């Protein structure tokens with residue numbers, strides 16, 4: 001039985017592939033640019049642009065389970081091919097609060113992806129993480145250059161999740177029975193302010209980092225590479241809404257993986273080279 005992992009260059013997919021291979025699973029890695037995928041030895045790498053189902057070729061051949069990035073464009077075509085190939089279980093990397101009827105561009109996009117998967121007739125599990133700790137890699141350039149983090153909402157709270165915890169949760173639901181039809185909201189272990197995250201990162205790096213207030217226009221500009229304007233605006237509204245308000249924390253990572261969710265301090269230590 002082969003497990004197909006899409007988005008093979010992504011932070012979650014990379015960890016997931018490594019963990020599955022170490023556990024003796026047969027894995028195929030799929031990415032838009034296969035030459036850019038650094039997969040462990042023995043892992044077959046295939047091309048797959050989820051927004052263009054015609055690129056999938058024989059990616060689903062012999063595949064029973066799929067870890068799928070939520071790319072609504074082209075998803076129906078991808079799922080039709082998966083169904084035809086006999087795929088039994090799709091584990092979708094969705095997002096907390098996913099809801100196709102939501103006015104928020106991020107939750108509605110993931111909700112549309114969930115609806116398509118649920119309508120496909122293939123068994124499914126939805127992983128719904130909150131904010132990723134990897135979002136903080138956006139700080140790397142100014143920390144490296146000037147020891148500064150620029151942000152308009154230093155008191156905004158988040159319970160950022162380590163990519164390894166999402167990968168571990170995915171590993172568990174892909175390889176253990178009992179998760180069909182489940183929606184799991186995944187978060188980090190505690191809600192902390194952005195200012196506190198900066199302090200934790202400074203301690204891990206062993207050098208001071210100051211927080212400078214950034215204008216909303218500059219922030220918008222900085223977020224531009226991360227997605228279309230409606231997604232950027234949704235992100236900004238969320239951060240503003242969490243000023244002085246704790247972000248929800250769930251016990252789901254530990255319930256699924258049997259280890260506690262990794263702290264932001266652990267993430268910072270794991271990512272020292274990215275900021276150095």
Ligand SMILES: NC(=O)c1ccc[n+]([C@@H]2O[C@H](COP(=O)([O-])OP(=O)(O)OC[C@H]3O[C@@H](n4cnc5c(N)ncnc54)[C@H](OP(=O)(O)O)[C@@H]3O)[C@@H](O)[C@H]2O)c1
Pocket residue numbers: 006007008009010011012013030031032033048049050051052069070071093094095096129130131132134135
């Ligand atoms: N960042 C957050 O806080 C957050 C929170 C909740 C949910 N999410 C969701 O989690 C997912 C990953 O988020 P991220 O920002 O952390 O991304 P990331 O690690 O930078 O990875 C992005 C991945 O998406 C894959 N991808 C994108 N478009 C694709 C396409 N058309 N076909 C195939 N693969 C495609 C890329 O695959 P290749 O380049 O290898 O082809 C890459 O692996 C996104 O769906 C995001 O909406 C993110």
